[in-house]
Amino acid sequence: MQRQLNRILVINPASTSTKIGVFDNDLLIMEKTIQHTLNELSAFSSIADQHLFRKKTILESLDEEGMNISNLAAVCGRGGLLRPIEGGTYEVNAEMIEDLRVGYSGQHASNLGGIVAHEIADALNIPAFIVDPVVVDELDPVARISGFSSIERKSIFHALNQKAVARHYAKKVGCSYEDVNLIVAHMGSGITVGVHQSGRVIDVNNGLHGDGPFSLERAGTVPAGDLVELCFSGQFSRHEILKKLVKNSGLVAYLETNDVVKVEKRILAGDKIAALIYQAMAYQIAKEIGAASAVLKGQVDAIILTGGLAHGNSFVEAISERVSWIADIEIQPGENELQALAEGAARVLNGEEQVQTYSF
Numbered sequence: 611m612q613r614q615l616n617r618i619l620v621i622n623p624a625s626t627s628t629k630i631g632v633f634d635n636d637l638l639i640m641e642k643t644i645q646h647t648l649n650e651l652s653a654f655s656s657i658a659d660q661h662l663f664r665k666k667t668i669l670e671s672l673d674e675e676g677m678n679i680s681n682l683a684a685v686c687g688r689g690g691l692l693r694p695i696e697g698g699t700y701e702v703n704a705e706m707i708e709d710l711r712v713g714y715s716g717q718h719a720s721n722l723g724g725i726v727a728h729e730i731a732d733a734l735n736i737p738a739f740i741v742d743p744v745v746v747d748e749l750d751p752v753a754r755i756s757g758f759s760s761i762e763r764k765s766i767f768h769a770l771n772q773k774a775v776a777r778h779y780a781k782k783v784g785c786s787y788e789d790v791n792l793i794v795a796h797m798g799s800g801i802t803v804g805v806h807q808s809g810r811v812i813d814v815n816n817g818l819h820g821d822g823p824f825s826l827e828r829a830g831t832v833p834a835g836d837l838v839e840l841c842f843s844g845q846f847s848r849h850e851i852l853k854k855l856v857k858n859s860g861l862v863a864y865l866e867t868n869d870v871v872k873v874e875k876r877i878l879a880g881d882k883i884a885a886l887i888y889q890a891m892a893y894q895i896a897k898e899i900g901a902a903s904a905v906l907k908g909q910v911d912a913i914i915l916t917g918g919l920a921h922g923n924s925f926v927e928a929i930s931e932r933v934s935w936i937a938d939i940e941i942q943p944g945e946n947e948l949q950a951l952a953e954g955a956a957r958v959l960n961g962e963e964q965v966q967t968y969s970f
């Protein structure tokens with residue numbers, strides 16, 4: 611079926627930048643990363659308060675690029691820490707904006723995606739969407755059990771990129787996403803390993819302040835008793851501990867950088883600590899992939915390695931040597947989030963997928 615031409619503005623707010631793209635359906639016309647200085651952002655007391663500033667910089671950038679926004683069909687933002695929801699494309703509504711504004715499941719720059727998309731779309735009288743936000747929750751009941759009866763495991767992960775690379779793989783092998791079983795490891799500031807069974811992510815580590823491998827900045831699973839002792843030691847406030855777990859752990863804590871390219875140079879120059887930490891990060895990811903293969907009872911069509919760290923040949927090799935016996939390994943470097951947002955909006959605008967409503 612012939613698709614109609616839909617011009618879509620997509621917005622992916624990150625902690626120090628806003629990435630934007632203009633697409634005709636899923637065909638990229640223009641993309642730009644708008645960098646924000648710490649000085650600019652420090653003027654705001656919360657992430658949500660940045661919405662007018664981010665909107666202004668987006669509209670100015672589009673103007674500079676000569677983009678006429680009057681012919682847009684929709685605006686689509688990366689969704690944030692909402693209530694747990696099924697995967698899909700959601701129209702932004704008042705309930706969603708309120709949850710993004712307060713950060714129902716926590717604070718993350720992606721909370722701005724839906725808010726800013728709505729503000730731009732509203733002025734143009736066109737719909738605003740979010741696609742596969744980080745709170746997509748399709749966990750099997752058994753995966754929710756933590757072992758500590760007052761705490762349930764949560765699904766907070768790179769749903770947008772994970773589902774996009776999984777769909778691309780399925781298309782490449784001539785199947786639909788619902789026909790394949792995949793393990794997807796997204797490896798960047800946060801690292802999440804998702805078990806994709808028949809189009810649903812039935813198990814995944816909580817990549818924000820939950821569990822799983824440590825990452826560039828996150829702690830991942832930490833020995834529980836020792837963490838409790840640290841929390842009650844009087845050394846740290848609640849905010850400091852949470853910040854440490856999310857922003858100042860992993861590679862940053864051990865090696866004082868979140869740049870793996872620099873770490874690889876240090877290793878080549880003989881830095882033994884750098885080599886140990888680098889190996890440990892690959893080891894923990896491989897271990898998580900091994901656990902995911904047990905969830906799928908070994909019926910794994912492919913393992914997909916994605917995110918910025920998948921650009922690194924030796925890092926990919928360090929993981930592959932431990933897990934290549936499980937299934938073929940596909941490398942899809944980078945995060946493809948702008949493309950995934952455009953694809954999600956285009957599927958709905960072209961009637962290929964039903965738009966979802968955020969309600970509770």
Ligand SMILES: Nc1ncnc2c1ncn2[C@@H]1O[C@H](COP(=O)(O)OP(=O)(O)O)[C@@H](O)[C@H]1O
Nearest residue numbers: 797798799800868869870871917918919921922
């Ligand atoms: N060619 C490369 N080789 C090794 N590591 C790379 C390469 N390109 C990027 N990286 C690493 O990827 C990481 C950034 O991942 P990314 O997914 O962009 O993070 P974020 O989650 O913040 O978007 C950095 O540590 C960077 O050094």
Ligand SMILES: CCCC(=O)OP(=O)(O)O
Nearest residue numbers: 744766767799800817818
């Ligand atoms: C897992 C939630 C999303 C996340 O961690 O994103 P970043 O890796 O971009 O911080």
